Amino acid sequence: MAALAFNLQHTDTQSKARVGTITTDHGIINTPIFMPVGTVGSVKAVTQAQLKEEIQAQIILGNTYHLYLRPGTEVLEAAGGLHKFNGWDRPILTDSGGYQVFSLAANRKINEEGVLFQSHIDGSRHLFTPEKVMDIQRSIGGDIIMAFDECPPYPSEYIYAKKSMELTHRWLDRCFKRLGETPDKYGYTQNLFPIIQGSTYKDLRTASAEYVASQQSTGNAIGGLSVGEPEQMMYEFAELCCDILPVEKPRYLMGVGTPWNILENIAIGVDMFDCVMPTRNGRNGMLFTSKGIINIRNKKWATDFSCIDDGIPCPTSQYYSKGYLRHLFVANEILALQIASIHNLAFYLWLVTEARAQILDNNFVSWKNDIIPVLKQRL
Template sequence: MNFELITTDTGSNARAGKITTAHGEIATPIFMPVGTVGSVKAVTQDQLRNAVQAQIILGNTYHLYLRPGMEVLSQAGGLHRFNGWDRPLLTDSGGYQVFSLAANRKIKEEGVVFQSHIDGSRHLFTPENVMDIQRTIGADIIMAFDECPPYPSEYRYAKKSMELTHRWLDRCIQQLKDTQPAYGHEQTLFPIVQGSTYKDLRAISAQEIAARDCAGNAIGGLSVGEPEQDMYEMCGLVCDILPKEKPRYLMGVGTPWNILENIALGVDMFDCVMPTRNGRNGMLFTWEGVMNIKNKKWATDFSPVDENSACFASRDYSKAYLRHLFAAGEILGMQLASIHNLAFYLELVTEARKQILAGTFTAWKNSVIGQLKNRR
């Protein structure tokens, strides 16, 4: 993997760059649709490529490990061939999913013992076998196995968790040195900065991660319930420490305004389930604000969801029709809303990139961010 930093905004730390992987190029800043089990919910690969204009999508190690399982993915030739996605892929290590299974897992130095949410079977994730699993999945960018502490966390727990994450990282790095990619293309490891909302811990973790000299770096443990201002403060602190010549990935964030504020702090890559999850529930993100398409006021509004969009789901269907689909319980409504939201997120980061390249990002961000938060 190669990262080229093209320019930095004059009024902020926002950056425009280019990541090159074995499966194609990624223009940054970028939003990555989440395909947890190898599928972005309700959206086909063709729609991701053409309507959404996605450049990279995510899979999740925990979910793919449980099903379809590594034997199936190995026989298929990896996730790219299994799901028909021919562009870059990133896999989350499963650390966040293990965190969310708090009642059904036990963390120890060796790794994490957890129970499957599917059938209750017991499994062990270690830094070593998580790297092996991601080798089998075959993603271009793979994540180190980490512990994601909850919010709020006591200082002592957050520190212990961070130190464990650093020790696990060294084991991840060693395992990748001892093994080879399964399908002939390079896989790039991103370590993850932790430390909860404690400034000193975040600084220590960022310094430790930077010292490992990996090709890219991630920021985890945010967007887990902490106030937005705390997220921005931690992210800004970490971005000031992580090397400027490598891409920075803020995991699991977030709303359109979260994305713009964190781009301003120096983040290059984002992912979140929000566009598709909210879309399935009738919440649409637009340049004029967040729209509840189930609201009765849209029942006779025959204007397009967004007539200026290049995406068919936004341009070719009226608000009234989309509301009707939700009222009738039609699957098509959830599909169109999901595609619209994903296309909007990609349009958002694409426009942000244009503004960074033009040197006008800060003024532009400040002019649109209030509208994005409107409730319609």
């Protein structure tokens, strides 16, 4: 049992892009990294074997809100934690459920104690406090667990954003206190990452980043971005936060994003990313490829028998043709969702792996500037 360790191996000479390794009790994560989202303990339409062998995932996410409601902490504890329950023996990060709770705007009430909300499943009422969220995440058993925060919407009035940030900081103190009072549950270390908030106000973001940095946690997260603000604003505030956060700790930008969002944020010093976009868009027939974006439902692909993407080292991407995958989507065949999800995730993992190689070669900026227009084009 050892606390999470981050080894910063190299910083690009032309940007703030970094290469490192995160060591957890369930294995090593090479950064920069993309983390597939397994909200309810499963990455949608993808098996754990496929995550390992084809996608090359090094860490996946679980979500406190969803896992608390179903299957519940009693089941997870009886199984020995989420790793044993879902058969994933590599690192897991658990999101605190703050974002999910606050997205239920019509069905929740926030006060100093926590958030009272109604389940989206059966309408039952529940109270999430910082203490309870820490207890739930102990039961789930993530290697990295997130602080309970309030994520304000965009845009937010200054006074609301300030009060929200201050509440997030007070909740963070309670998260650390509760974690200090409770033991690790399954024989390995759980590491708490605090979350920076402050909406799109420079003074609030600065204050929040400084407060989070002062906690000297094993890693830090930037929250409340990619919630509707313009892309350039996202980059501006993510960079402001990165410049304040300690160099020797991993930086996690939550819920981001498109392939080009990821590359631009790597350039300013972000190490960790997650987003539902590759699987959600994949299930709707949008494929991200090394040559551009494909809407596989378009008739133009019906007689294209070339493979989905020969530019990435994924057996699924190289085995199935575009024409066959389009046929599966048009026929509403379940296999379509699986192939598209595997491909998109494999593409995202290829992208961050390639970014890592380019940073090590001090060629990241020119590579990024060349590849982003390619990735954005509609084929």
